Amino acid sequence: xxxxxxxxxxxxxxxxxxxVTVGVENKAGVLARVAGLFSRRGFxxxxxxxxxxxxxxxxxxxxxxxxxxxxxxxxxxxxxxxxNVVSISELAPEEATERELLLATxxxxxxxxxxxxxxxxxxxxxxxxxxxxxxxxxxxxxxxxIDDFENLIRPFGIIELQRTGRVxxxxxxxxxxxxxxITGGAGGAGEDRSEAGAASTxxxxx
Amino acid sequence: MQLTGAQAxxxxxxxxxxxxVFGLPGGAILPVYDPILDSSIRHILVRHEQGAGHAAxxxxxxxxxxxxxxxxxGPGATNxxxxxxxxxxxxxxxxxxxxxxPTTAIGTDAFQECPITGVTMDITKHNWLVTDAQDIPRIxxxxxxxxxxxxPGPVLVDVPKDVSNAQMEWYWPTSLDxxxxxxxxxxxxxxxxxxxxxxxxxxxxxxxxxYAGGGILKARAAGVLRELAERTGIPVVTxxxxxxxxxxxxxxxxxxxxxxxxxxxxxxxxHADLLLALGSRFDDRxxxxxxxxxxxxxxxxxxxxxxxxxxxxxxxxxxxxxCRLVIEEMLTALDGLGLGPGGSAxxxxxxxxxxxxxxxxxQIRAWQERYPLTYHQEEGGALKPQYVVxxxxxxxxxxxxxxxxxxxxxxxxxxxxRFDYPYTWVNSGGAGTMGFAVPAAIGAKVGRPDKMVWAxxxxxxxxxxxxxxxxxxxxxIPVKVAILNNAYLGMVRQWQELFxxxxxxxxxxxxxxxxxxxxxxxxxxxxxxxxTAEEVAPAIDKANSVDDRPVVIDFRTDAFEKVYPMVPxxxxxxxxxxxxxxxxxxx
Numbered sequence: 001x002x003x004x005x006x007x008x009x010x011x012x013x014x015x016x017x018x019x020v021t022v023g024v025e026n027k028a029g030v031l032a033r034v035a036g037l038f039s040r041r042g043f044x045x046x047x048x049x050x051x052x053x054x055x056x057x058x059x060x061x062x063x064x065x066x067x068x069x070x071x072x073x074x075x076x077x078x079x080x081x082x083x084n085v086v087s088i089s090e091l092a093p094e095e096a097t098e099r100e101l102l103l104a105t106x107x108x109x110x111x112x113x114x115x116x117x118x119x120x121x122x123x124x125x126x127x128x129x130x131x132x133x134x135x136x137x138x139x140x141x142x143x144x145x146i147d148d149f150e151n152l153i154r155p156f157g158i159i160e161l162q163r164t165g166r167v168x169x170x171x172x173x174x175x176x177x178x179x180x181x182i183t184g185g186a187g188g189a190g191e192d193r194s195e196a197g198a199a200s201t202x203x204x205x206x
Numbered sequence: 207m208q209l210t211g212a213q214a215x216x217x218x219x220x221x222x223x224x225x226x227v228f229g230l231p232g233g234a235i236l237p238v239y240d241p242i243l244d245s246s247i248r249h250i251l252v253r254h255e256q257g258a259g260h261a262a263x264x265x266x267x268x269x270x271x272x273x274x275x276x277x278x279x280g281p282g283a284t285n286x287x288x289x290x291x292x293x294x295x296x297x298x299x300x301x302x303x304x305x306x307x308p309t310t311a312i313g314t315d316a317f318q319e320c321p322i323t324g325v326t327m328d329i330t331k332h333n334w335l336v337t338d339a340q341d342i343p344r345i346x347x348x349x350x351x352x353x354x355x356x357x358p359g360p361v362l363v364d365v366p367k368d369v370s371n372a373q374m375e376w377y378w379p380t381s382l383d384x385x386x387x388x389x390x391x392x393x394x395x396x397x398x399x400x401x402x403x404x405x406x407x408x409x410x411x412x413x414x415x416x417y418a419g420g421g422i423l424k425a426r427a428a429g430v431l432r433e434l435a436e437r438t439g440i441p442v443v444t445x446x447x448x449x450x451x452x453x454x455x456x457x458x459x460x461x462x463x464x465x466x467x468x469x470x471x472x473x474x475x476x477h478a479d480l481l482l483a484l485g486s487r488f489d490d491r492x493x494x495x496x497x498x499x500x501x502x503x504x505x506x507x508x509x510x511x512x513x514x515x516x517x518x519x520x521x522x523x524x525x526x527x528x529c530r531l532v533i534e535e536m537l538t539a540l541d542g543l544g545l546g547p548g549g550s551a552x553x554x555x556x557x558x559x560x561x562x563x564x565x566x567x568x569q570i571r572a573w574q575e576r577y578p579l580t581y582h583q584e585e586g587g588a589l590k591p592q593y594v595v596x597x598x599x600x601x602x603x604x605x606x607x608x609x610x611x612x613x614x615x616x617x618x619x620x621x622x623x624r625f626d627y628p629y630t631w632v633n634s635g636g637a638g639t640m641g642f643a644v645p646a647a648i649g650a651k652v653g654r655p656d657k658m659v660w661a662x663x664x665x666x667x668x669x670x671x672x673x674x675x676x677x678x679x680x681x682x683i684p685v686k687v688a689i690l691n692n693a694y695l696g697m698v699r700q701w702q703e704l705f706x707x708x709x710x711x712x713x714x715x716x717x718x719x720x721x722x723x724x725x726x727x728x729x730x731x732x733x734x735x736x737x738t739a740e741e742v743a744p745a746i747d748k749a750n751s752v753d754d755r756p757v758v759i760d761f762r763t764d765a766f767e768k769v770y771p772m773v774p775x776x777x778x779x780x781x782x783x784x785x786x787x788x789x790x791x792x793x
Contacts, residue, residue: 029324074513077513081511083389085389
């Protein structure tokens with residue numbers, strides 16, 4: 001289940017997928033502000049998912065972005081400055097539970113229908129609509145599984161395909177120790193969340 | 207109490223203690239202009255919306271209170287985009303109210319419609335589109351709170367015409383709990399462990415420099431900065447945004463660092479083993495080539511904006527917090543380590559083993575001796591702009607407010623004025639907005655009518671916003687403008703001379719087109735012209751004696767004079783060019 005396609009990356013230059021989850025006020029224009037901090041630096045957002053949280057005054061934005069770590073650190077600090085942003089976490093792919101949903105309409109007449117049903121069964125997906133010469137199928141799962149599935153259904157002939165972009169939450173067993181919480185909550189006195197700073201302060205303070 | 211949205215808006219501004227609004231009305235903001243007639247707020251009618259924005263900035267610079275500007279939708283709003291960007295770069299608290307087309311017309315390409323919240327999203331600290339008149343008192347409260355707390359900055363409130371006209375039930379938020387800002391937590395005091403680490407670095411340093419930035423002024427920290435410098439004996443450089451934050455006449459003051467900073471300020475930072483960056487942001491104009499900037503220095507970086515820490519230069523001790531509070535904490539920490547007021551070290555404490563700073567100060571004095579700022583005013587020769595600045599400085603009160611535009615004149619003003627008081631220097635630092643001076647001077651004079659206000663402007667800058675002198679005349683705001691008229695876009699000319707083989711492309715402006723004296727007179731000002739060094743002092747005296755209208759002096763200065771020292775763009779600060787003899791193609 002490890003999201004292999006995301007936890008590795010270009011490697012050498014430090015470029016890889018980063019998952020940033022941003023808690024925001026559920027208000028008009030907030031998504032544009034968040035997206036703007038990426039676009040103004042020329043960084044492409046790889047995928048994006050937004051929906052209200054359990055408290056409907058707030059939404060959670062899950063952004064997957066290909067970017068080196070240093071500029072991402074700066075973007076995250078700039079995100080923190082947005083008045084509408086309530087909290088930010090960066091999740092390392094290996095520390096996150098990620099899910100994504102795929103809907104696809106395939107060319108599948110009576111002959112192919114059985115093969116499609118079989119494949120969907122193996123991946124624990126669902127048939128959500130059946131037409132005379134086509135079927136619409138659905139699969140939810142880890143992004144790598146979705147990648148594999150997409151490759152396997154391609155030969156049938158894809159009429160339309162849509163993925164949601166991933167959503168992620170930190171893995172539970174490591175949550176306390178490993179979640180790199182960059183911001184959020186009442187930033188009280190002296191709460192310097194500077195990662196680079198905290199690391200480098202220690203060698204001077206001693 | 208039932209009010210219209212427009213009435214609620216004006217009443218909200220009154221509740222915020224706003225005394226003056228700079229603005230220009232138009233269709234979509236019409237309802238809001240009606241209750242102004244019944245308000246205690248003074249409205250100053252500018253001639254162009256950009257003038258409203260810069261005037262509000264000038265007002266904020268010298269008073270520390272937020273500047274307020276009000277304009278209409280569409281072009282009115284886009285005309286104030288430059289001041290918003292300027293205020294964002296220089297952390298100026300600015301509240302701009304824009305009219306907007308009625309909510310029902312938004313998105314229909316209605317007359318004078320512009321999606322100004324979208325346009326200004328990246329150049330405001332935050333902005334609001336008001337969709338319900340009932341929200342107005344709360345949003346105005348939020349706007350002022352956001353603009354003035356944390357790292358100050360510009361905000362914009364966009365008010366559609368139907369919202370202004372709608373009825374609402376008046377209320378006024380009396381606590382922060384009534385504001386809807388769940389994601390906004392301005393930081394204040396510093397992390398105690400980091401402050402202690404900083405204090406220990408101070409006591410270990412042999413070649414420390416305080417690198418004071420505009421954050422000192424924003425935090426009202428000039429007093430504690432002086433205490434820190436005097437107690438530790440550490441010399442202070444004041445950036446372009448911090449001129450006046452530490453007195454130029456103080457023996458520990460090294461003046462301005464950076465691209466056109468003086469040799470000692472630039473070189474002391476290069477040789478420092480500790481930089482105490484207080485409210486400064488390692489701007490490219492200060493650091494030169496970052497990889498070669500202050501290579502041996504450990505860095506303590508104090509800024510209220512955590513995003514500044516490590517943005518350009520890795521800090522050994524980053525401290526997110528308000529400069530005044532953090533410096534106070536540093537002083538307490540220094541007390542604890544044995545360095546008391548007056549710089550006396552307690553026996554046996556860490557401070558007693560502190561390195562002697564005398565060799566460092568001796569080195570600094572040697573640099574100051576060897577490389578002072580220089581120019582030469584020949585008798586009967588072309589009028590030197592530096593001579594004009596020095597003459598102005600010597601003929602005006604010490605607490606005169608100086609306002610500059612952007613370019614050579616700005617650098618000469620910063621270099622040759624002697625700033626001994628905070629909030630006496632107003633300029634466009636980060637954005638480099640030509641045309642800033644005249645309207646900003648008007649705002650400064652409105653904010654501090656008790657002080658003499660001189661704009662030192664360039665001829666290119668003056669032509670961009672001079673029309674606001676009509677505003678100054680009409681409103682009886684007696685600002686004074688010294689145009690250092692060298693008939694060129696001088697800074698660009700300087701770069702073309704030095705770096706483009708004297709191929710002058712589109713920089714010539716002419717010394718007498720327009721005729722600045724006639725233009726000044728046409729705008730209700732006193733206009734004077736000065737062509738020789740001998741005429742300088744009498745003209746300034748005459749200008750200083752006029753107090754019922756603006757004065758403009760057209761100083762015809764030497765077009766060949768360049769700003770030195772200079773660190774070429776992208777070069778290391780070690781490669782500072784001290785004067786013409788070192789410059790390529792210099793005269």
